[in-house]
Amino acid sequence: MPDRIPTYELYGEYLAGTRSDPVHHETIRERSSQHDWTIRLHRHRKLAQVFVLRTPGVAIRLGDLNFRSQEPVILLVPPGVAHGFRFPPDILGDVITLRPALLREDTAQRLSRLGEAGGAMLPRQGARHFDTIETLMAQLREAMRDFGPDRAELLDTILRLVLIYVDADRAAAQPLGALPAPQEQTLHESQVQAFCGAVEAHFASPMTLESYAAEVGVSKPHLNRLCRRILGTTPNALIRQRRLVEARHLLEFTRHSIADIAARAGFADPGYFSRSFRSDTGMTPGTYRRLHGS
Structure with missing residues (x-):
């Protein structure tokens, strides 16, 4: 399949986040x-x-x-x-x-x-x-x-x-004919996978894109091109998404304060966290907790 077909965890999501169920x-x-x-x-x-x-x-x-x-x-x-x-x-x-x-x-x-x-x-x-x-x-x-x-x-x-x-x-089963065999992972896909692994390991830290790129073994501009072409998004957007996944999990299953959750998820500014969370979910962190908290 061509690179322009996105590869997701679940549709619209690139990282597994806290999901550990089979x-x-x-x-x-x-x-x-x-x-x-x-x-x-x-x-x-x-x-x-x-x-x-x-x-x-x-x-x-x-x-x-x-x-x-x-x-x-x-x-x-x-x-x-x-x-x-x-x-x-x-x-x-x-x-x-x-x-x-x-x-x-x-x-x-x-x-x-x-x-x-x-x-x-x-x-x-x-x-x-x-x-x-x-x-x-x-x-x-x-x-x-x-x-x-x-x-x-x-x-x-x-x-x-x-x-x-x-x-x-x-x-x-209704016959579908022969499905095309999945392609072997390309070098670029391997590099993107390595970047996703690095995001999982470091999303809560203030790690820069330059440092992520160095860990993957590519330049920052090349990392940007890879993510846009293979994932259809930017490296910064992917890191932000992973942080928001973590924030939703903490809101659902812990009683930490909103400011503490922002810090644990990797957001240095609680105000920016609240704006990002509302943009992503359509509600404030507090409202999300009231609706989904355990």
Whole structure:
């Protein structure tokens, strides 16, 4: 795929931030409603996704393939395959994003086998376990909110069942033809990945772009060009995004003061932090905490 196709963690996000779960769940509406129901062509180099689309009429693109769903479908997208969607405004559905590196070995192997077989679209009419997979998605959503001692085992068990049923229904899969194989990582993509790793390590510090570039082994202008071409954003915007991810996490799960959270997330000026946070979320840090705090 050409470099101009963005590579995200989740759509519109470039860094994992504080996410450490092997699976992420959200409804289709949560993200698509923020983007006028259009998810532009993008890819996840190390993540696989399973979509349950209960509403027909979804325009789907996988690699160079374009088609429209005629009924509720389950869609499996392997890592590295470019994909995009145009959803109807009344869309109902879920998506789970799987991080193979954090899965238990047998679950990761099952996911790998499914990925090697390429993408698949399972229509409700032919998929015997469609309703079961829907039920498991609802259970997974509830399990994500459970922070008890058995959380990891519960998530893995539900996820493994989802993959077992998807695999069992592959015989009913609508053929999509051969998907283009994900390209090997280029030197420039490796450099961008190294920059993202450096941001994860140093976002809370006042580290300069010159220092980031030196750590990656490129010049500052070259780092700017790489990020714009491969990620579609600037290095400074990426660092700011990572700091805001950290701030949201601290607002949700700690009782630190707003000024303390700003400092912990890497913002030297609490006023600038509040303005940036409001620009990003549409609300003040205090309002966000009242709505989302645990």
